[in-house]
Amino acid sequence: MTTPPSSIVLVLVGAVIGSFGAIFLKWGAHALSRSWTSIVYNWKLAVGVVTYLLSSVLFVKGMSNGELSVLFPMVSVGYICTLLWSHLFFHERVTKAKLAGVGLILVGIVFLGLGNATH
Amino acid sequence: MSSVTTLPEVHVVDADKRRRAVLIVIGCTLIIGAAQYLIKLGANQLAAQQHSVHGGSVSLEAAVMGIFTNPAIFSGYCLYAVFTVLFVFALRHGELSILYPLISLGYVWVVIIGAVAFHEAMNPLKLAGIAIIMAGVTVLGRGSAK
Secondary structure, three states: OOOOHHHHHHHHHHHHHHHHHHHHHHHHHHOOOOOOHHHHOOHHHHHHHHHHHHHHHHHHHHHOOOOHHHHHHHOOHHHHHHHHHHHHHHOOOOOHHHHHHHHHHHHHHHHHHHHHHOO | OOOHHHHHHHHOOOHHHHHHHHHHHHHHHHHHHHHHHHHHHHHHHHHHHHOOOOOOOOOHHHHHHHHHHOHHHHHHHHHHHHHHHHHHHHHHHOOHHHHHHHOOHHHHHHHHHHHHHOOOOOOHHHHHHHHHHHHHHHHHHHHHOO
16 A cells, blocks of 8 residues: 555645644743643643644544555654744754755655655 | 853763663654554554545544544554653753754654554665655754754
8 A cells, every 4th residue: 555645745734733833832831930820821832732733633634544654754844844933933043954954854755755656 | 151161060961861861762762653553553443444434534523533532543642742751851861962863763663663563565765765854854953952
């Protein structure tokens, strides 16, 4: 069984959505204190959790019709998005090493996709 | 926030603690492998339940319900919670530049699990792709740890 493109798209979209989860968690963590109410009434943390949940739903949907060894590595696009968002929202530096990593991940995903198509 | 002279104190981390952190992170990658095995197993069960009606992937509702009611998928995500706690714990004692790249070991386990447990076919392009992604995650991790 090969992995249909629709499942690959589901997992890629899930990974992009999941990368927003990390951003919201970080935002939420900034407003955190030692009291429980600061966790419960923290809408950013809540959005972060819901975002991860949504991303997991898309991942499970994709996994119900595709290969683990193709779909799981595809989640690595999430790292690229996280890098982009942390630069845009938290002004973290984008170094040459980070760009090299992004390039390698993209090339790897293309190879993986080609390998999946040439069964 | 004092002068540079305090730097050595910060950098001399107990070698034992550091070794333990590396072992914990390697354990973390095994947990990821186990979690992915369980999630895939559960997703296959959801598909088997629905494929009597129609083919393709399961519906969104089935996927949402599956995360909470399918024991395999639910346990898989519980393992992710365990992974997160352990990884954060390990990060306190080890060097990020070594620990982050180690996480890419998870891909090795997932490929082995895919081939052995789910009989997924491997070919050179696919394996090269996964190896390149591992290299990318390693480079990105090292770059982010500075």
